[in-house]
Amino acid sequence: MREDEKCPDCQRINEVLARVGDRWSVLVVISLAQYGTLRFNELKRHLGISQRMLSLTLKELERDGLVNRTYHAVIPPKVEYTLTELGQSFREPVKALGMWALDNLSTIDRARAAYDAESEGQAKSA
Amino acid sequence: MREDEKCPDCQRINEVLARVGDRWSVLVVISLAQYGTLRFNELKRHLGISQRMLSLTLKELERDGLVNRTYHAVIPPKVEYTLTELGQSFREPVKALGMWALDNLSTIDRARAAYDAESEGQAKSA
DNA sequence: CGGAATCCGCCGTGATACTG
DNA sequence: CAGTATCACGGCGGATTCCG
Numbered sequence: 001m002r003e004d005e006k007c008p009d010c011q012r013i014n015e016v017l018a019r020v021g022d023r024w025s026v027l028v029v030i031s032l033a034q035y036g037t038l039r040f041n042e043l044k045r046h047l048g049i050s051q052r053m054l055s056l057t058l059k060e061l062e063r064d065g066l067v068n069r070t071y072h073a074v075i076p077p078k079v080e081y082t083l084t085e086l087g088q089s090f091r092e093p094v095k096a097l098g099m100w101a102l103d104n105l106s107t108i109d110r111a112r113a114a115y116d117a118e119s120e121g122q123a124k125s126a
Numbered sequence: 127m128r129e130d131e132k133c134p135d136c137q138r139i140n141e142v143l144a145r146v147g148d149r150w151s152v153l154v155v156i157s158l159a160q161y162g163t164l165r166f167n168e169l170k171r172h173l174g175i176s177q178r179m180l181s182l183t184l185k186e187l188e189r190d191g192l193v194n195r196t197y198h199a200v201i202p203p204k205v206e207y208t209l210t211e212l213g214q215s216f217r218e219p220v221k222a223l224g225m226w227a228l229d230n231l232s233t234i235d236r237a238r239a240a241y242d243a244e245s246e247g248q249a250k251s252a
Numbered sequence: 253c254g255g256a257a258t259c260c261g262c263c264g265t266g267a268t269a270c271t272g
Numbered sequence: 273c274a275g276t277a278t279c280a281c282g283g284c285g286g287a288t289t290c291c292g
């Protein structure tokens with residue numbers, strides 16, 4: 001598939017989603033927005049994310065300027081993460097998405113159940 | 127990783143993102159929101175999506191009650207897709223995300239460039 | 253035209269082990 | 273505690289082919 005007649009807007013949006021659109025990024029931002037400052041393992045436990053993915057996600061978020069990383073050189077190493085201003089601004093659209101999600105999850109569930117039920121029914125009649 | 131102390135909200139949000147959070151779903155919804163009604167190949171050309179992914183994405187969106195599928199039994203088969211009410215309501219948070227994306231894409235690009243430049247510098251000094 | 257089916261490469265993700 | 277490195281697996285996603 002080449003870029004024949006693709007709309008540029010879709011490409012741009014696609015680009016952004018490729019950056020901050022993944023599940024873990026969103027959840028990390030939400031958590032930091034909620035608690036202000038969190039340590040590595042606090043985030044890990046809170047999100048139920050694997051150590052690897054959290055590490056990668058935080059690095060990306062820091063790279064994209066959404067998250068601030070502070071390293072404390074103490075005996076038990078201590079690293080704290082907070083949102084940058086850009087990260088704060090990201091809260092708004094994310095919050096909107098989260099609200100919609102929570103509001104409509106049950107609706108989606110019902111639609112899905114109905115769809116599946118109908119599919120089974122048709123399968124039987126076929 | 128088990129559900130030890132994961133916050134339920136994160137789980138819910140995660141759930142929803144797993145449903146309508148993927149790139150293609152978002153782009154399909156945006157396109158349908160913009161044009162109202164589109165045929166299969168119209169969407170395909172517009173998005174630059176492969177036939178397979180569009181088919182899968184549309185089926186999922188229909189299953190989740192976000193998209194309406196209308197089959198016209200004419201000689202050249204004609205299938206039209208539109209947004210359901212639920213799909214329409216999804217436009218709001220998506221629009222917010224898209225706006226933020228377009229507004230901050232350049233900022234992210236700069237942050238990323240700066241981060242990469244610094245990383246290279248450290249690599250050299252090391 | 254609108255799909256379904258198949259094959260296959262790539263990479264996102266988790267589990268594990270190791271370092272400082 | 274806060275990572276990094278390695279491995280293994282599943283699934284996303286594209287290309288191709290066939291059908292109604």
